[in-house]
Amino acid sequence: MSFNDNTLSVVVGGTSGIGAAVARALSLRPGRVEIASRASGLDIADSAAVSDYFRKLGPLDHLVVTAGSSAPGGTVVDVDLDAARAAFDVKFWGSVALARAASGYLRPGGTITFTSGFLARRAVPGTFVKTAMNAALEATAKILARELAPLRVNVVSPGLTQTEAYHGMTAEARDAMFDRAAATLPAGRTGRSDDIARGYLFAIDNPFVTGSVIDIEGGALIS
Numbered sequence: 437m438s439f440n441d442n443t444l445s446v447v448v449g450g451t452s453g454i455g456a457a458v459a460r461a462l463s464l465r466p467g468r469v470e471i472a473s474r475a476s477g478l479d480i481a482d483s484a485a486v487s488d489y490f491r492k493l494g495p496l497d498h499l500v501v502t503a504g505s506s507a508p509g510g511t512v513v514d515v516d517l518d519a520a521r522a523a524f525d526v527k528f529w530g531s532v533a534l535a536r537a538a539s540g541y542l543r544p545g546g547t548i549t550f551t552s553g554f555l556a557r558r559a560v561p562g563t564f565v566k567t568a569m570n571a572a573l574e575a576t577a578k579i580l581a582r583e584l585a586p587l588r589v590n591v592v593s594p595g596l597t598q599t600e601a602y603h604g605m606t607a608e609a610r611d612a613m614f615d616r617a618a619a620t621l622p623a624g625r626t627g628r629s630d631d632i633a634r635g636y637l638f639a640i641d642n643p644f645v646t647g648s649v650i651d652i653e654g655g656a657l658i659s
């Protein structure tokens with residue numbers, strides 16, 4: 437669907453990192469872009485608040501979800517299960533709540549684009565929460581794409597991308613992690629938010645794309 441002055445796009449998670457890059461790109465087009473996150477008063481783990489948000493917002497055209505980047509590391513045997521459940525509550529159940537609440541308000545031609553991550557399809561010891569959460573989201577998006585058709589539902593799956601999500605690490609540890617990844621990835625570098633944002637625009641713009649997982653990961657899945 438082409439953009440016009442009435443087009444409304446909502447980016448949940450748009451206050452930071454990849455979501456902010458998507459919001460920037462969409463704001464160069466006609467229409468309006470709404471950004472939401474806890475900073476703007478919306479916690480997607482609160483499904484009543486999510487319903488309320490869309491009731492107040494009314495009809496929309498495109499929903500992009502990038503919210504919820506944190507998940508505890510640890511093996512299946514020793515991971516902190518409370519933290520694991522809390523991560524699922526935000527990224528997985530929060531995404532489901534957003535889709536449920538927005539579905540009744542999406543105009544014909546509308547889209548939903550979720551975010552998973554390359555670990556959804558990699559078996560790396562110690563990362564099971566991210567793997568399980570993102571794999572569940574990819575599977576759910578494919579079912580939603582059939583249930584909500586002809587609305588289109590897709591997923592962008594980023595690889596390691598330099599965003600505020602890593603600001604909790606020391607600069608030294610962060611740089612070392614990015615350098616290691618750049619040295620091993622076929623693309624020879626880590627991702628930037630703008631690289632990943634292009635995937636959401638592709639999903640929104642191409643009317644023949646639905647139920648797809650768009651990998652933008654520098655070749656992580658082939659290395």
Ligand SMILES: NC(=O)c1ccc[n+]([C@@H]2O[C@H](COP(=O)([O-])OP(=O)(O)OC[C@H]3O[C@@H](n4cnc5c(N)ncnc54)[C@H](OP(=O)(O)O)[C@@H]3O)[C@@H](O)[C@H]2O)c1
Nearest residue numbers: 449453454473474475479480503504505553596597599601
């Ligand atoms: N960066 C990477 O290397 C990478 C790799 C693979 C996958 N991903 C995925 O890409 C997505 C975006 O990651 P990012 O790196 O851009 O992360 P980020 O910079 O940390 O941004 C996360 C966004 O989510 C919002 N958020 C967090 N919890 C929320 C909640 N409960 N309710 C509403 N909003 C919430 C944050 O805003 P508030 O704090 O204001 O709520 C922020 O806007 C995530 O799903 C992440 O798992 C990222």
